[in-house]
Amino acid sequence: MADNRDSLPSTFENRGILVAFRHRMLQNIRLRVPEREDFRLREVEAVIQNYAGTGNKHLLIMPWLHVPTLAQIGKRDKALYDAVCAYTPLTAMDPLVLRELTNEIDRHDDEQPVAQAQAKAEYEATKVDRFRTYLGFLAQLTREVGVAMGDPLLAQIDSAVLLNILQVKVGAADGIDGTALTARIFNYLSRHIGTGIADITRRMETMAGMVAPFGAMHVDKGGKQDGYLMRQFHRLRAFRDEVSVHERSTSEEVANSCLLIIFAARQYIDYIEARQKEIDEKFKRLDVLIRDFDESEAFIRRIRRSVAFALDGWGQLIDVWDQAWPNRADDSKKIEIDRAVFYILQYLPLMPVSAVENKNDSRRIWHRYQFVRAKPVPAMYSWFDERPDEELIKRIETARSKAEQEGRSFGGETSRTLKRR
Numbered sequence: 001m002a003d004n005r006d007s008l009p010s011t012f013e014n015r016g017i018l019v020a021f022r023h024r025m026l027q028n029i030r031l032r033v034p035e036r037e038d039f040r041l042r043e044v045e046a047v048i049q050n051y052a053g054t055g056n057k058h059l060l061i062m063p064w065l066h067v068p069t070l071a072q073i074g075k076r077d078k079a080l081y082d083a084v085c086a087y088t089p090l091t092a093m094d095p096l097v098l099r100e101l102t103n104e105i106d107r108h109d110d111e112q113p114v115a116q117a118q119a120k121a122e123y124e125a126t127k128v129d130r131f132r133t134y135l136g137f138l139a140q141l142t143r144e145v146g147v148a149m150g151d152p153l154l155a156q157i158d159s160a161v162l163l164n165i166l167q168v169k170v171g172a173a174d175g176i177d178g179t180a181l182t183a184r185i186f187n188y189l190s191r192h193i194g195t196g197i198a199d200i201t202r203r204m205e206t207m208a209g210m211v212a213p214f215g216a217m218h219v220d221k222g223g224k225q226d227g228y229l230m231r232q233f234h235r236l237r238a239f240r241d242e243v244s245v246h247e248r249s250t251s252e253e254v255a256n257s258c259l260l261i262i263f264a265a266r267q268y269i270d271y272i273e274a275r276q277k278e279i280d281e282k283f284k285r286l287d288v289l290i291r292d293f294d295e296s297e298a299f300i301r302r303i304r305r306s307v308a309f310a311l312d313g314w315g316q317l318i319d320v321w322d323q324a325w326p327n328r329a330d331d332s333k334k335i336e337i338d339r340a341v342f343y344i345l346q347y348l349p350l351m352p353v354s355a356v357e358n359k360n361d362s363r364r365i366w367h368r369y370q371f372v373r374a375k376p377v378p379a380m381y382s383w384f385d386e387r388p389d390e391e392l393i394k395r396i397e398t399a400r401s402k403a404e405q406e407g408r409s410f411g412g413e414t415s416r417t418l419k420r421r
Contacts, residue, residue: 012309
């Protein structure tokens, strides 16, 4: 058993991928694959955080092949375990690949109709995402080709109208043949890039499949709901906002835990938004991406893998929150929200060293995160070295003196405000 008191995983891969087992004893297992090519299955590891359920900061690390010995697992969990073992190459395993394996098993699991229906819905949503992304590519290429050919109609056509045209053989509103328009675009690209139309089609379809988890490009990120990764990202943002609401109205002990969760969520949101900016910048010229297909494929693979790993583990925790948060108006059930806060804090995904920014105190906070969530920090003490925080004490004393001079009370919300700074 390893003690991670002051350390962080070096990379997302080193942290591992959360495996969606249903058995209670297996729900927090992460799959960790060696970061090299020449390894055997017996070297693959299972990493379990807080295995004893006591809130400590230890990790249980064991061979992946020993996972079935931890509990009497059912048919579905055994199928998922076997699918992971059979997947090749395991070095290509990431949260999106594991999600596909899990959904494929759940779609055929008649013993759990609710999970089966959800998996089928996810499967259909993925197909729709891929189709919409492909149409978005065609719409963008139409404008790019229109500019290159000096065709003002194609260069300036409205995206909504263009998407409608491309989805039907003839655009009823404009009298434009969608099939002929697509052929015209592909013929131009074939001449411009110097490859056959069949190869252009292959490149487009491959890129659309890889980008589909992000949804259609050049769409307002605040309102888009297409793309699995974007849907999960919006869930994370909504979760952060709800925890912020709870932090302002709960006890100080729970509020401090909320602040830790909010800090972590904000760090992941910033990380993902930075990756979104990268991909938006890259997709300003789709014809160039198609031309430089090998380079583009490697770029998309890197970005989607990074975002998938960043979101990995949050969905399960937000599910716990979503079960408790609707009860916030019922005073007798508010304790359920506090319990959800403490549970989430125990299993919150750690940000790896490779993804932590050096600015401000982010790196220092993350390096002490394991300690802070495993053991309450005494009042007036620093998170970083467990010593009295002289700067905080001085600020509080100054604020207290000022409050006394003005004849008003000091404490309560003022103290919490200082802690949030």
